[in-house]
Amino acid sequence: MKRKALVVFLLCLLILLSLFSASCSSKMKAGMSSEKQYDEIAEDINGGLSKVNLSSNNTNKDLEMRKLIKDVTLHIETKNFDQFISKLNDEINKHSGFVQKSDINGSSYDSYSDRTATIIVRIPADKLDSFTGKASSLGNVTSKTEGTEDVTMEYVDIESRIKALKTEQESLLKLMEKANNLNDILTIQNHLTDVSSELESYEAKLRTYKDLIAYSTVTMEIYEVERETPTEKLSMWEEIGNNLSNNLASIGKGARDFFVWFISALPYLVIIAVLALIVLVVVRISIKRSRVSNRLPDMPKSNDHKTDD
Numbered sequence: 001m002k003r004k005a006l007v008v009f010l011l012c013l014l015i016l017l018s019l020f021s022a023s024c025s026s027k028m029k030a031g032m033s034s035e036k037q038y039d040e041i042a043e044d045i046n047g048g049l050s051k052v053n054l055s056s057n058n059t060n061k062d063l064e065m066r067k068l069i070k071d072v073t074l075h076i077e078t079k080n081f082d083q084f085i086s087k088l089n090d091e092i093n094k095h096s097g098f099v100q101k102s103d104i105n106g107s108s109y110d111s112y113s114d115r116t117a118t119i120i121v122r123i124p125a126d127k128l129d130s131f132t133g134k135a136s137s138l139g140n141v142t143s144k145t146e147g148t149e150d151v152t153m154e155y156v157d158i159e160s161r162i163k164a165l166k167t168e169q170e171s172l173l174k175l176m177e178k179a180n181n182l183n184d185i186l187t188i189q190n191h192l193t194d195v196s197s198e199l200e201s202y203e204a205k206l207r208t209y210k211d212l213i214a215y216s217t218v219t220m221e222i223y224e225v226e227r228e229t230p231t232e233k234l235s236m237w238e239e240i241g242n243n244l245s246n247n248l249a250s251i252g253k254g255a256r257d258f259f260v261w262f263i264s265a266l267p268y269l270v271i272i273a274v275l276a277l278i279v280l281v282v283v284r285i286s287i288k289r290s291r292v293s294n295r296l297p298d299m300p301k302s303n304d305h306k307t308d309d
Helices: 002-057 059-065 081-094 125-137 152-178 182-214 236-264 266-295
Strands: 068-078 098-105 116-124 140-150 215-224
Touching (some): 125 140, 182 215, 236 266
8 A cells, every 4th residue: 555655756746847837938939939029129120110210311312302393482672663674684594484474563653652663583493592592682672481392292193104005005005006997996996095095195294393392482562662671570669660650652743643633734734724714704704794784774665656735
């Protein structure tokens, strides 16, 4: 009995030892696998960070590769309108630009107000900042608006569509050469016409985008003024002085405009005065005649029949 109990005890001890060793080995494997996973995750994170750093270094290059349409709007005041227009045209030529539209108002004899102009200019995109700086220095800029439109996705999409359509066009041309049946030829020709029409449409859009990207648009609203608007913030006393001088200038301008109008209208005023004098003389003569006729006594009535003595 004692031997059997000892054998059973030894067997149980061996089983416990084997279970303990198995659990230890599994834990070691689990630890090793977890460390391996951690190392892989760490490598992924480090790789991601390195990619982020590389992308941040390439930000400027990516920005240069993007397709951007830029436009600027300037509101400019000038005291010397003709000189401003002349210098502006010189700057446009220096920056290899051209005038897309020019509209100048207030230059006729019948206009008494100051002149204004709306000029739309196309300038190479790489010279936009230089041109706007030069144009701003010619006068007093009261307002400036800048806009940028990113058309990279649209541009790339149009390019890919053009490439696909050209490939399809080449395939249709090859099928046209191999086709022997009249119905097949007509069918291919119809498809080829549709593809060619769509291709021309996308190519026109691409040309428009290329033009808008290569040449920025600058719109300038130009105003001829006698006094320029202060662009810096004024103190209370400076604002009072500025408003007072503006009011005095307005009064002076009104008096000047009235004097110019009066001298210019003298021929009409002389004619009106002569006509008024003639009317006055005629009225006075008619009044005098009516008064004289009222003062004359009534004539005695004549008897139709004479009485006998």
